Amino acid sequence: GDSVTQMEGPVTLSEEAFLTINCTYTATGYPSLFWYVQYPGEGLQLLLKATKADDKGSNKGFEATYRKETTSFHLEKGSVQVSDSAVYFCALSDSGGSYIPTFGRGTSLIVHP
Amino acid sequence: NAGVTQTPKFQVLKTGQSMTLQCAQDMNHEYMSWYRQDPGMGLRLIHYSVGAGITDQGEVPNGYNVSRSTTEDFPLRLLSAAPSQTSVYFCASSDRAGQPQHFGDGTRLSIL
Numbered sequence: 176g177d178s179v180t181q182m183e184g185p186v187t188l189s190e191e192a193f194l195t196i197n198c199t200y201t202a203t204g205y206p207s208l209f210w211y212v213q214y215p216g217e218g219l220q221l222l223l224k225a226t227k228a229d230d231k232g233s234n235k236g237f238e239a240t241y242r243k244e245t246t247s248f249h250l251e252k253g254s255v256q257v258s259d260s261a262v263y264f265c266a267l268s269d270s271g272g273s274y275i276p277t278f279g280r281g282t283s284l285i286v287h288p
Numbered sequence: 289n290a291g292v293t294q295t296p297k298f299q300v301l302k303t304g305q306s307m308t309l310q311c312a313q314d315m316n317h318e319y320m321s322w323y324r325q326d327p328g329m330g331l332r333l334i335h336y337s338v339g340a341g342i343t344d345q346g347e348v349p350n351g352y353n354v355s356r357s358t359t360e361d362f363p364l365r366l367l368s369a370a371p372s373q374t375s376v377y378f379c380a381s382s383d384r385a386g387q388p389q390h391f392g393d394g395t396r397l398s399i400l
Contacts, residue, residue, distance in 0.1 A: 206386075218392050275336060275346070278330055280328075280329070
């Protein structure tokens with residue numbers, strides 16, 4: 176079945192550092208890929224998405240590129256802020272198959288001033 | 289824009305009690321789901337629905353019931369609460385397969 180693997184956290188960075196959170200997936204079809212962010216005490220919210228190979232999703236300075244050849248969707252940001260401290264979830268959903276999305280376990284990001 | 293609304297936000301129960309977690313969405317989404325989130329376990333799917341009158345089990349359905357009588361509402365019932373059901377519960381919806389999920393803010397449930 177489908178699966179999503181994320182790097183384990185927590186990831187601890189200083190403000191203005193470069194961020195990479197790795198995400199790889201296995202899927203039988205041609206899934207859409209997502210990154211969600213969860214701030215403390217809140218639900219998950221969509222950060223960015225990509226629907227086909229080589230698509231780049233971007234939002235709030237975050238980017239991720241759908242790499243079919245390496246089955247990856249790594250999240251990057253050039254300069255993190257304290258306000259980016261949150262848990263980040265990689266996920267996939269196959270539009271042609273089951274409705275049920277597959278989530279990674281989440282990666283906690285802590286940004287220090 | 290209400291989106292997905294969950295009530296209550298917090299609840300404390302005693303072992304053996306029953307209760308219903310409410311979830312409502314105002315986006316006319318067909319698909320709705322319930323997840324629980326526990327430390328180190330990520331999100332685990334409890335039950336889901338692909339439309340009014342249609343529900344199915346997810347990864348961890350035992351001890352929970354759902355029904356979907358309208359497109360808007362998808363309540364989750366705990367039949368006889370157990371300490372192992374202490375968790376944060378999230379409801380989510382989306383308009384079709386392959387589309388992003390919209391999450392509520394969660395219900396934090398403690399079972400004593």
